[in-house]
Amino acid sequence: MAETNVKNLRKWLETDTPQSRTQAKLSQLFTSWLDLKSNKLAMIGFSVIFALIVTALFAPILAPHDPYAQDLAKRLQPPLTEGYFLGSDELGRDILSRLIYGASTTLYIVFLVTISAPIMGLLVGTAAGYIGGWTDAILMRLTDIFLAFPKLILALAFVAALGAGIENAVLAIALTAWPPYARLARAETITIRNSDFIAAIKLQGASPLRIITGHIWPLCISSLIVRVTLDMAGIILTAAGLGFLGLGAQPPLAEWGAMISSGRKFILDYWWVSTMPGLAIFIVSLGFNLLGDGLRDVLDPRRQKL
Amino acid sequence: MKRSGIQKAGERALISLPKGLKSVLAALLGIALTMFGLLVVTFLIGRVMPIDPVLAIVGKRASNEIYEAARISLGFDQPLYVQFWVYFKQVLSGDFGQSLLTSNAVTDDILRVFPATLELASVATLLGVFIGVPIGVYAAAYKESIFDQCVRVFGLFGYSMPIFWVGLIGLLVFYGTLGWVGGPGRLDIFYEDIIPQITGMILIDSLLAGDFEIFKNAVSHIILPATILGYYSIAYISRMTRSFMLEQLSQEYITTARVKGMSEQSVIWRHAFRNVLIPLVTVIALSYANLLEGSVLTETIFAWPGLGQYITTSLLSADMNAVLGGTFVVGTLFVGLNIFSDFLYKVVDPRAR
Numbered sequence: 001m002a003e004t005n006v007k008n009l010r011k012w013l014e015t016d017t018p019q020s021r022t023q024a025k026l027s028q029l030f031t032s033w034l035d036l037k038s039n040k041l042a043m044i045g046f047s048v049i050f051a052l053i054v055t056a057l058f059a060p061i062l063a064p065h066d067p068y069a070q071d072l073a074k075r076l077q078p079p080l081t082e083g084y085f086l087g088s089d090e091l092g093r094d095i096l097s098r099l100i101y102g103a104s105t106t107l108y109i110v111f112l113v114t115i116s117a118p119i120m121g122l123l124v125g126t127a128a129g130y131i132g133g134w135t136d137a138i139l140m141r142l143t144d145i146f147l148a149f150p151k152l153i154l155a156l157a158f159v160a161a162l163g164a165g166i167e168n169a170v171l172a173i174a175l176t177a178w179p180p181y182a183r184l185a186r187a188e189t190i191t192i193r194n195s196d197f198i199a200a201i202k203l204q205g206a207s208p209l210r211i212i213t214g215h216i217w218p219l220c221i222s223s224l225i226v227r228v229t230l231d232m233a234g235i236i237l238t239a240a241g242l243g244f245l246g247l248g249a250q251p252p253l254a255e256w257g258a259m260i261s262s263g264r265k266f267i268l269d270y271w272w273v274s275t276m277p278g279l280a281i282f283i284v285s286l287g288f289n290l291l292g293d294g295l296r297d298v299l300d301p302r303r304q305k306l
Numbered sequence: 307m308k309r310s311g312i313q314k315a316g317e318r319a320l321i322s323l324p325k326g327l328k329s330v331l332a333a334l335l336g337i338a339l340t341m342f343g344l345l346v347v348t349f350l351i352g353r354v355m356p357i358d359p360v361l362a363i364v365g366k367r368a369s370n371e372i373y374e375a376a377r378i379s380l381g382f383d384q385p386l387y388v389q390f391w392v393y394f395k396q397v398l399s400g401d402f403g404q405s406l407l408t409s410n411a412v413t414d415d416i417l418r419v420f421p422a423t424l425e426l427a428s429v430a431t432l433l434g435v436f437i438g439v440p441i442g443v444y445a446a447a448y449k450e451s452i453f454d455q456c457v458r459v460f461g462l463f464g465y466s467m468p469i470f471w472v473g474l475i476g477l478l479v480f481y482g483t484l485g486w487v488g489g490p491g492r493l494d495i496f497y498e499d500i501i502p503q504i505t506g507m508i509l510i511d512s513l514l515a516g517d518f519e520i521f522k523n524a525v526s527h528i529i530l531p532a533t534i535l536g537y538y539s540i541a542y543i544s545r546m547t548r549s550f551m552l553e554q555l556s557q558e559y560i561t562t563a564r565v566k567g568m569s570e571q572s573v574i575w576r577h578a579f580r581n582v583l584i585p586l587v588t589v590i591a592l593s594y595a596n597l598l599e600g601s602v603l604t605e606t607i608f609a610w611p612g613l614g615q616y617i618t619t620s621l622l623s624a625d626m627n628a629v630l631g632g633t634f635v636v637g638t639l640f641v642g643l644n645i646f647s648d649f650l651y652k653v654v655d656p657r658a659r
Contacts, residue, residue, distance in 0.1 A: 141339060141340075141343065142343070144340055144343075145340055145343030145344060145346075145347060146347075148340050148343075148344060148637055148640055148641045148644075149344070149347070149633070149636075149637050149640070150595075150596075150598065150599035150636055150637070150640055151599065152599055152600075152602055152603070153599060153602060153617060153632075153633050153636050153637075154347075154633070156602070156617065156618065156621055156629075156633075157348070157351045157621075157629060157630070157633050158351065160351075160621045160624070160626075160629060161351045161352070233465060233466055234465075237466075237468050237469075240468050240470075241468065241469075241470060241602075241603050244468070244470050244603070245603075245606065245618060245621075245622075246622065247621075257468070260468070260470065260471055260474065264474060264607075267474050267477065267478050267482070268477075268478060268482040271478055274471070274474050274475075275471075275475065275478075278467075278468060278471030278474070278475070281467075281468050281471065282463075282466055282467050282468070282471070285465070285466035285467070285468075286462060286463070286466040288466075289462050289465055289466050290462070293462075
């Protein structure tokens with residue numbers, strides 16, 4: 001019974017003649033998913049991200065120790081010590097547990113940046129592209145100015161101005177990350193703006209706001225998603241860099257960049273304190289990069305099988 | 307190749323002038339606008355700081371009168387646009403104010419630390435060019451081969467590793483364990499301040515002074531940070547080289563050359579590679595600009611007394627004049643290199659004129 005249901009669902013999803021909009025959309029999503037599934041590297045990336053999300057969600061269950069519990073008698077234990085699989089840090093805290101809790105910090109930062117920066121870029125880019133003229137000139141000039149700054153240094157300056165902390169780090173990264181999205185959204189808008197279907201909607205009396213939100217935004221989304229996925233690794237690295245410099249998450253909060261920084265002082269004698277969180281950052285960034293590469297192949301129509 | 311928005315915006319502003327003059331003026335206008343914007347942003351960042359710059363100078367115990375006097379003498383009682391105008395005039399004359407931390411003029415400080423960054427970024431870029439370009443070319447020539455896959459994975463690793471972590475591990479392995487390279491800093495401590503400073507770049511200064519011992523020591527110190535920075539530039543340059551080469555290799559003139567019976571090596575290097583050179587220059591300039599930024603974290607790890615470290619230490623001690631000056635200088639270099647690469651592109655490629 002269940003088997004036939006699955007078969008029917010699959011048939012429904014793979015149909016060439018969708019009966020409704022929802023079915024058409026879902027079947028499109030399904031084919032994209034099949035494309036992505038056939039890309040091995042992308043699936044490795046996907047599993048890494050999936051594991052990261054699961055780790056973050058179930059941190060309290062998965063972590064063997066309290067990530068903040070200090071035990072000075074057991075400080076700087078090497079990896080594979082009884083009870084400390086990845087060793088302990090300078091305050092005797094379990095590194096594995098801190099890594100597990102750090103996953104949610106990382107996800108939190110990535111999530112906030114990836115919903116704020118692209119949306120800001122989308123707003124600026126589509127407005128500039130659709131309205132054109134002086135609005136375009138001014139908005140794009142602003143974008144260029146932000147693009148002219150090296151990202152990390154601008155983020156540093158912002159954090160300095162706003163004060164250190166995880167929310168301010170997010171804000172700083174978002175403020176430095178939006179310009180490329182604005183450029184991208186503007187370019188897409190300009191190509192869409194002059195198409196016939198927009199002219200048709202205009203004749204029906206649609207307002208510019210409706211055209212932008214209802215017809216241009218949906219078409220910009222897929223290229224933005226690809227770009228965001230490709231940028232996520234960069235966001236993680238920037239956030240870790242800020243944490244490393246002491247400008248991101250503040251102690252005792254478990255954050256991977258800050259953990260590397262705290263182990264830095266005794267790297268020569270106790271290598272694992274810095275190495276383990278670095279490995280975590282590396283694996284997660286690699287996961288995002290692999291997934292982004294795969295998504296680009298699937299979602300970008302220009303790159304589809306020629 | 308897309309042109310930078312800087313020029314496009316400038317071009318829109320100018321309507322009817324002779325073509326050559328028009329494009330030069332447009333470029334200049336674009337640069338001026340961008341630089342002005344950079345300055346506005348740095349100024350505003352400085353003004354929204356929660357740290358009171360007056361308090362930082364007079365100290366917590368100063369009486370109200372002294373505080374007020376200092377505030378007025380620093381110009382903080384003026385409206386914001388007047389303050390900006392004063393700052394603007396200052397910067398135009400090359401003055402970024404005084405650093406609270408070193409109590410030198412920020413401009414002098416930057417001039418002192420900049421050669422160290424330039425030296426590091428230059429060596430890293432050289433590595434990027436001499437390693438990244440050939441592997442990119444061969445990855446394209448033998449597309450989908452094992453070599454190509456390895457280059458791709460190598461690049462992905464580079465994009466995924468936090469540079470400060472690679473630096474730490476590098477120090478641990480090559481300095482701490484193997485002892486192959488010099489440790490943090492630019493020289494061993496007993497070699498410092500021996501040779502006269504001419505360019506500020508020790509590799510060059512020591513050669514000019516004919517002191518090979520110091521040169522060797524400087525090489526042993528720069529090799530690790532430069533290789534690590536260079537890794538990122540190798541990853542970037544090789545990937546771009548590969549995609550440019552693939553584009554050329556699919557062209558018909560390549561088929562013609564092969565049909566004529568040219569050897570594969572000369573098809574690759576004498577035909578395809580020549581046409582890749584131009585966009586490659588742009589990429590190299592961009593990666594050079596990115597290294598200036600990447601050096602912030604690397605310099606912190608390797609105690610490299612350059613611009614990046616200057617900015618971060620000033621930041622941590624809330625020395626805003628220094629931070630803003632440094633940020634502005636890096637921004638300017640960034641814009642400058644972008645414009646330079648655009649310009650080069652136009653000069654070398656007749657189609658882009």
